Structure formats: structure tokens, C-alpha cells
Amino acid sequence: MSALKLxxxxxxxxxxxxxGETLTPPDDVKNIGELIEWLSRRGEEYxxxxxxxxxxxxxxxxQHVKHDAPIAGAREIAFFPPMTGG
Amino acid sequence: MDAQIKVAIQNEDFDVAREIESLTxxxxxxxxxxxxxxxxxDEAGTLEALELEHYPGMAxxxxxxxxQQAAARWPLLGATAIHRYGKVLPGENIVLVIATxxxxxxxxxxxxxxxxxxxxxxxxxxxxxxxxxxVGEWVEAKDADDSAAERWEQA
Numbered sequence: 622m623s624a625l626k627l628x629x630x631x632x633x634x635x636x637x638x639x640x641g642e643t644l645t646p647p648d649d650v651k652n653i654g655e656l657i658e659w660l661s662r663r664g665e666e667y668x669x670x671x672x673x674x675x676x677x678x679x680x681x682x683x684q685h686v687k688h689d690a691p692i693a694g695a696r697e698i699a700f701f702p703p704m705t706g707g
Numbered sequence: 708m709d710a711q712i713k714v715a716i717q718n719e720d721f722d723v724a725r726e727i728e729s730l731t732x733x734x735x736x737x738x739x740x741x742x743x744x745x746x747x748x749d750e751a752g753t754l755e756a757l758e759l760e761h762y763p764g765m766a767x768x769x770x771x772x773x774x775q776q777a778a779a780r781w782p783l784l785g786a787t788a789i790h791r792y793g794k795v796l797p798g799e800n801i802v803l804v805i806a807t808x809x810x811x812x813x814x815x816x817x818x819x820x821x822x823x824x825x826x827x828x829x830x831x832x833x834x835x836x837x838x839x840x841x842v843g844e845w846v847e848a849k850d851a852d853d854s855a856a857e858r859w860e861q862a
Binding site: 628630631632680683684685699701702703704705706707 | 745760762764766768769801822825826828829830831832833834845846848852
């Protein structure tokens with residue numbers, strides 16, 4: 622897997638402690654759900670951000686996706702809470 | 708019908724009258740214009756400000772998609788959606804939606820559709836700053852907002 626640009630917003634960003642980073646997940650991380658599991662094992666700040674994984678929203682290259690979406694070919698993946706604009 | 712669509716994500720306030728004029732000036736086919744303005748509430752005097760975070764790029768893309776879907780569903784002549792980010796004080800504007808059409812029903816429904824989907828799809832998050840000096844909580848998403856958007860899928 623090539624390097625992925627990850628972006629975090631709102632309380633996901635605050636809990637992880639940074640707005641984003643570039644990481645290279647292992648090849649067996651195939652979809653968003655697996656990426657969340659892999660990130661959660663990186664440290665307690667990630668575990669805290671993703672503790673309730675089902676509420677976490679994700680976007681691949683700025684389009685909303687579900688947790689079963691494959692990440693192959695993605696350039697940028699964002700994680701954030703449910704949106705509260707408007 | 709080719710709708711005139713404008714989407715803007717900006718820190719500064721918007722001018723409702725100017726936005727209306729840009730959808731109506733020099734044309735005689737607009738029979739109905741609906742505007743919705745969302746403002747920052749003071750939450751019974753406890754709120755100092757709202758801080759609006761957004762995902763640059765995706766926020767514009769999502770709102771544009773919603774406006775285009777509205778224009779495909781109703782005979783719109785124009786649709787404008789402006790959303791602010793950064794710090795907004797009670798009484799200030801947060802969001803503006805305008806829909807124009809030859810007839811009122813399309814304008815009313817399209818404006819509501821755009822707002823409903825904007826709330827559930829546009830990547831914005833509100834954080835509360837409280838009057839007592841505490842930095843408050845992130846505003847929680849409401850299930851009612853999801854239901855409001857979903858009803859358009861059944862209609």
C-alpha cells in the first residue's frame with residue numbers, strides 16, 4: 622500500500638491531537654473499517670478517537686463512504702464525527 | 708431548465724439582499740423566490756459564540772452536489788447556498804439558501820431539500836463557547852436531521 626494522506630476533523634482531530642498525517646498502512650488493510658481498526662492499535666489517542674467506531678464518518682478523496690468501502694487507490698482519507706452544519 | 712447555481716464557503720457574513728438581486732436582476736422569468744437564513748442562537752443567554760470547522764474542498768463539493776440534485780428534481784431557475792465558517796456570534800448569520808423558480812412550490816421544496824441535505828452531508832462541525840468562559844462541547848448531530856433528509860427519498 623502506498624502512502625495515504627489522512628485528515629481528521631472536530632473531536633476526532635482533537636482526540637488524536639493533530640489535523641492529519643501521512644501514513645502507510647499494511648497491505649492487509651483493505652477497507653475503511655480495517656483502517657480504523659489498524660489506527661486504533663497505534664496508540665491510546667487513536668483508540669479514544671475511534672472508541673465508538675460506528676459513529677465515525679469517513680470520506681475518500683472528499684466523497685462520503687461507508688466503512689466497507691475499499692481504500693485501494695485512495696489519495697486522501699478523512700475521518701470525522703456526524704456533521705452539524707446548517 | 709438550466710439553473711444558475713452558486714455555492715460559497717466563507718468566513719465573512721453574507722448580504723441576503725445582494726444575493727437575491729443576483730438571482731433576479733435582468734430577468735423576468737422568476738415567479739417565486741424562497742430564502743432560508745440560519746442564525747446562531749444564544750441558547751438562553753449561555754452561548755458566547757459558535758466555532759464552525761469545515762473540511763475545505765469537500766464542503767463546497769457536497770453543497771454543490773446537493774444544489775445540483777435539487778435543480779434536477781425541481782424546475783429551478785437558480786439556487787444559492789452560502790455557509791460561513793470560523794467564529795459566529797449569537798444573532799449572526801450562519802447559512803443562506805435561496806431557490807428561485809417560475810412557481811412557488813418548487814422554490815419552497817427545493818430550499819428545504821437543500822437545507823435538509825446540507826445539514827446531513829456538508830462537512831461542518833459546530834463547537835460551543837460558553838458565556839462562563841468554558842470551551843463547551845461539540846454540538847451533537849440530531850437523528851431528526853437524518854430523518855428530515857431521508858423523507859425526500861421516500862417522496
